[in-house]
Amino acid sequence: MRKIVVALIxxxxxAWGMSDKELAININLAGKQRMLxxxxxxxxxxxxxxxxxxxxxxxxxxxxxxxxxxIKGLMQGxxxxxxxxxxxxxxxxxxxxVYSLWLPFKERVERILSGNYSKEDVAxxxxxxxxxxxxxxxxxxxxxxxxxxxxxxxxxxINLAGKERMLxxxIAKDLLLLHLDPNSKEAKxxxxxxxxxxxxxxxxxxxxxxxxxxxxxxxxxxxxxxQRAQEMWEEFKARVQKAKSxxxxxxxxxxxxxxxxxxxxITKMYEAIYNRRKKIASINSIVNExxxxxxxxxxxINLAGKQRMLxxKMSKEALLAALNQGSQQNLGQLRSDMExxxxxxxxxxxxxxxxxxxxxxxxxxLAAIQQVEQLWNPFKEHVERFLAQGSVKDLGYIVAKNxxxxxxxxxxxxxxxxxxxxxxxxxxxxxxxxxIAGRQRMLxxKMTKEKLLVMLGVNPEENKRKLQETIAxxxxxxxxxxxxxxxxxxxxxxxxxxxxxxxxVETLWKQLKPLYEKDQLSDAEKELLMKGNVLLLKExxxxxxxxxxxxxY
Amino acid sequence: MKRILAACxxxxxxxxxxxxxxxxxxxxxxxxxxxxxxxxxxxxxxxMRIQDPGHLLLDDYSKTSRPCPPFCIHPISVDKRIKTIATxxxxxxxxxxxxxGKGFVIDxxxxxxxELETIPSAINLPFTLLEKGDKEVAKKLFKLFGMEVKADGSxxxxxxxxxxxxxxxxxxxxxxxxxxxxxxxxxxxxxILYYRNGMQGxxxxxxxxxxxxxxxxx
Numbered sequence: 006m007r008k009i010v011v012a013l014i015x016x017x018x019x020a021w022g023m024s025d026k027e028l029a030i031n032i033n034l035a036g037k038q039r040m041l042x043x044x045x046x047x048x049x050x051x052x053x054x055x056x057x058x059x060x061x062x063x064x065x066x067x068x069x070x071x072x073x074x075x076i077k078g079l080m081q082g083x084x085x086x087x088x089x090x091x092x093x094x095x096x097x098x099x100x101x102x103v104y105s106l107w108l109p110f111k112e113r114v115e116r117i118l119s120g121n122y123s124k125e126d127v128a129x130x131x132x133x134x135x136x137x138x139x140x141x142x143x144x145x146x147x148x149x150x151x152x153x154x155x156x157x158x159x160x161x162x163i164n165l166a167g168k169e170r171m172l173x174x175x176i177a178k179d180l181l182l183l184h185l186d187p188n189s190k191e192a193k194x195x196x197x198x199x200x201x202x203x204x205x206x207x208x209x210x211x212x213x214x215x216x217x218x219x220x221x222x223x224x225x226x227x228x229x230x231x232q233r234a235q236e237m238w239e240e241f242k243a244r245v246q247k248a249k250s251x252x253x254x255x256x257x258x259x260x261x262x263x264x265x266x267x268x269x270x271i272t273k274m275y276e277a278i279y280n281r282r283k284k285i286a287s288i289n290s291i292v293n294e295x296x297x298x299x300x301x302x303x304x305x306i307n308l309a310g311k312q313r314m315l316x317x318k319m320s321k322e323a324l325l326a327a328l329n330q331g332s333q334q335n336l337g338q339l340r341s342d343m344e345x346x347x348x349x350x351x352x353x354x355x356x357x358x359x360x361x362x363x364x365x366x367x368x369x370x371l372a373a374i375q376q377v378e379q380l381w382n383p384f385k386e387h388v389e390r391f392l393a394q395g396s397v398k399d400l401g402y403i404v405a406k407n408x409x410x411x412x413x414x415x416x417x418x419x420x421x422x423x424x425x426x427x428x429x430x431x432x433x434x435x436x437x438x439x440x441i442a443g444r445q446r447m448l449x450x451k452m453t454k455e456k457l458l459v460m461l462g463v464n465p466e467e468n469k470r471k472l473q474e475t476i477a478x479x480x481x482x483x484x485x486x487x488x489x490x491x492x493x494x495x496x497x498x499x500x501x502x503x504x505x506x507x508x509x510v511e512t513l514w515k516q517l518k519p520l521y522e523k524d525q526l527s528d529a530e531k532e533l534l535m536k537g538n539v540l541l542l543k544e545x546x547x548x549x550x551x552x553x554x555x556x557x558y
Numbered sequence: 559m560k561r562i563l564a565a566c567x568x569x570x571x572x573x574x575x576x577x578x579x580x581x582x583x584x585x586x587x588x589x590x591x592x593x594x595x596x597x598x599x600x601x602x603x604x605x606m607r608i609q610d611p612g613h614l615l616l617d618d619y620s621k622t623s624r625p626c627p628p629f630c631i632h633p634i635s636v637d638k639r640i641k642t643i644a645t646x647x648x649x650x651x652x653x654x655x656x657x658x659g660k661g662f663v664i665d666x667x668x669x670x671x672x673e674l675e676t677i678p679s680a681i682n683l684p685f686t687l688l689e690k691g692d693k694e695v696a697k698k699l700f701k702l703f704g705m706e707v708k709a710d711g712s713x714x715x716x717x718x719x720x721x722x723x724x725x726x727x728x729x730x731x732x733x734x735x736x737x738x739x740x741x742x743x744x745x746x747x748x749x750i751l752y753y754r755n756g757m758q759g760x761x762x763x764x765x766x767x768x769x770x771x772x773x774x775x776x
Contacts, residue, residue: 223602225595226657277659282600284702285681291698292669295687499621 030087032160033276034075035145036167038103039138040265041072043174046134047258049117050181053127056255062118069114076104079144091148099144106137134178138171161218163275165206169234169268172203177261180245184254200242207231207238210271227274234267302425303553304361306436308349309418310443310549313411314542315346317450320407323391324457325535327400336392343388350374350381353417373420377413384410404463407454411447418443435552437494441482442549445510446542448479453538456521460531476521483511486548498552506548513541585609585764587649594653596679598768603678605649608764619727619761629729632754636734639747643722645763648753651722652679661720662703666736667757675767677724677760685725685732688739696743703745715746722751727758 045068051061078088080100091097110133113126145164179196182189208214211231213221222228241260248257322339326332349360354374356364365371384406391399422436455472459465487507489497498504520526520534583592585607593606614620634642643651648663655661656679665672665680672682688696701707704718721740725732737750753759761767 223600224597224657225602278597281659285599287702288681288683288699291695292682292684292687295684295690496625 030276031079031089031091031148032145032163033167033272034086034088035079035141035148036164036272037170037269038072038075038079038141039145039168040171040174041068041075042134042138042141043171043178044068044265045072045114046130047174047178047181047261049114049127049130050178050185051258052117054181054185054251054254056181056251056258065114066118069111069118072107073111076100076107080104093147096144096147099140099147103137103140103144106133106140110134110137131182138175160279162210162220162222163272163279165217165219166210166268166272166275169203169206170265170272172199172206173261173265173268175199176203177258180248180254180257184251200245204238207235211235224274224278227271227278230267230271230274234264234271237264237267303439305353306418306421306425306439307443307549307553308360308362309353309414309421310440311446312346312349312414313418313444314447314450315342316407316411316414317447317454318342318542319346319388320403321450321454321457321538323388323400323403324454324461326395327397328457328461339388340392343385343392346381347385350377367424370417370420370424373413373417377410377417380406380410380413404458411451415444434494434496438486438496439549439553441493441495442486442545442552445479445482445486445545446549448475448482449538449542449545451475452479452521453534456534460526472521476518479514480518483507483514487511500551503548503551506544506551510541510544510548513537513544517541583609585611587765588646591646591649591653594649596652596656598678598680603766603768605652605678605766607766613764615761615764617761619758624729626729628731630731632728632731632734634754636737636752636754637741637747639741640737640750640752641748642752642754645753645755645759645765647751648677648722648724648755648760649765651720651751655720655722659719661722664721664723664733664736666723666725666733667730668732671726673769675757675769677757678766678768680724683736685736685739688743689735693743696739700743700745705745713744715744715749718746718749720749720751721745722753724753724756724760727756728754729758730756 045065048061048065048068052058052065074083075086075088077083078086080090080097082088082090091100110130113122113129116122116126117130176196176199179192179199182192183196186192205214206217206219209217209219210222211228213219222231237260241257241264244253244257244260248254319339319342322335322342326335326339348357349362351357352360352362353365354371356362365374384403387399387402387406390396391403418440422440452472452475455468455475458468459472485493485495487498487504489495498507517534517537520530520537523530526534583606586592587594587605587607593604596603596605636642651661652663656663663677663680664683665676666683666685668684668686669682672680672684676682683699688699697705697707697713700713700715700718703721704715706714706717708714723733723737725736733752733754733756737752740750741747755762757767
């Protein structure tokens with residue numbers, strides 16, 4: 006029995022190939038057609054049984070008219086009903102099949118309504134209502150298949166709540182059939198099946214049913230209506246057991262209609278919530294497009310800032326290799342930094358999905374990139390030759406030109422900043438902070454390079470002066486980042502994580518600064534400085550990331 | 559007094575389990591509203607106040623002072639055509655309008671703020687979206703809010719949803735900026751409400767908030 010119930014439900018699983026907007030309406034109305042087949046059969050039996058004949062006739066007429074309009078609407082579209090014609094061939098073919106079954110069915114219903122009908126007309130309806138239901142159900146199934154699985158899953162509750170409407174009428178029809186022929190095994194089996202199906206779906210809508218693809222309903226206003234439906238159902242079931250007289254049956258018909266109205270209300274609620282979620286998802290997609298653009302801008306500025314640091318890091322690594330300080334490691338690092346610089350620069354121009362960069366179209370930015378390239382291309386050639394041959398001439402070029410490359414790289418950062426307008430004072434301040442904190446990364450590498458040049462005796466006086474300036478700049482910037490500087494548009498951080506990270510950098514800096522300033526270093530001190538500057542860069546980079554991503558600075 | 563309230567709370571916590579759920583609520587929203595339920599990204603959220611009378615606000619929203627400008631105190635009215643609402647009206651809006659599909663609660667802050675913490679049922683519409691966007695973006699959004707484009711191309715707002723808009727609090731200019739943009743593109747003023755107290759006002763009353771993915775934050 007359970008298998009039959011599941012097969013019946015799954016056989017009729019929803020779907021659509023319509024746009025999102027029409028999805029819920031089409032499911033609801035196509036699903037409603039199933040109910041109407043059973044309602045018409047029930048009304049007809051009420052007329053025959055003489056139970057509330059006049060009311061039943063009126064109801065039969067309106068059901069017939071609604072079925073007729075809806076089937077046409079599903080095939081050709083109906084603005085008034087909010088229906089859009091499906092473009093799927095199998096859906097259209099199935100709807101035509103339903104329509105061809107419907108026409109002779111309708112003819113007989115009209116004859117019954119006119120009062121001029123034969124026993125054959127009644128028999129025809131009794132024999133064909135289930136066929137019409139079956140084919141309508143298949144049309145709903147094709148509509149479902151034409152949509153995406155996820156859509157279908159989300160709409161499952163609408164479909165099954167909608168299916169409950171049909172079941173109320175099918176149950177009522179079976180009760181009437183049993184009244185007219187108490188020995189009908191067919192009607193008895195169908196009644197049992199329909200009642201089991203109704204109960205399972207109702208339970209599934211409330212508590213979830215994995216097999217049916219139903220999640221427990223969470224919306225409290227629907228939960229309350231489902232509870233009400235459950236109470237109505239319990240009352241209905243109890244009355245079915247006791248029903249004996251024609252009056253009992255009439256009461257059951259009334260109750261089945263009330264249950265139908267209740268399930269219709271619930272279906273509409275599911276439809277509304279589905280539509281609301283679709284709308285919210287669409288709003289989110291508009292917002293996400295905007296967010297991605299904003300995040301992309303921050304990312305570009307961050308990478309452009311990193312390029313400055315790489316110019317200095319490459320020079321430092323070349324010098325360390327020349328000094329035989331961890332040569333292999335430094336040469337390997339130099340190669341990878343050169344490749345990264347080159348790839349990022351190309352990425353700014355042509356786009357690089359892996360680096361999260363899209364091609365630049367801004368003419369000012371393109372001009373700035375060209376300026377960098379004019380210096381970078383020969384610089385890169387010298388780095389490559391130094392890597393291959395280790396010649397002093399190439400090292401000299403790197404040492405001589407790295408600061409110019411740094412300056413051009415910095416110009417590119419500033420050009421990117423100008424290309425992306427800020428959203429107010431705080432946004433501007435945050436951008437400044439990220440830039441200054443980002444620059445600190447470069448300074449750690451620049452001062453190490455300068456220290457090495459002093460140690461190597463390359464323009465010692467000039468490099469000593471430069472080193473002192475770099476140290477002073479690092480010092481001043483770190484102080485301003487920690488304490489704020491209104492003139493420089495640097496806000497004082499109040500975010501605990503950011504303060505902590507700056508303090509960590511400060512502690513490390515206090516240990517390293519005397520080593521940068523000391524004239525003669527022991528081997529142990531040299532090693533400490535070489536390891537320490539890498540750590541300082543790493544901790545400074547963490548601070549930059551925090552400054553960039555923390556919600557409140 | 560604080561101790562008495564705390565004792566009451568403990569009594570309720572210990573013995574309230576046998577009573578009806580709403581009778582257990584010591585710190586109610588109003589005398590008649592103990593709590594409400596709303597849908598947030600498909601999750602049912604019970605919106606109520608923190609039940610511990612000794613609870614103090616300790617997070618970022620306990621901060622009293624931010625530099626002005628830009629964080630200046632805003633007047634009660636953002637625009638003479640726009641109705642400003644307080645917390646009770648906001649909750650009633652969520653219960654009566656959002657739950658019935660007639661309205662949206664809009665968080666006007668930037669996405670990372672929204673993701674960090676927001677008011678249940680709120681959807682995010684960053685204030686910068688319309689400032690940077692054009693009429694086409696406005697049209698796309700407004701259609702999702704129920705606006706219809708008539709045959710002559712004009713915009714029909716008769717079925718447009720009501721929007722209750724908030725940001726961080728009385729010192730935050732993000733929701734006023736969004737409201738001004740909505741008005742600029744023709745969204746009807748009588749369908750916009752300004753919840754001026756914002757996140758800070760909401761949190762000050764110990765009301766439920768959600769973090770990303772609809773998780774309840776206390």
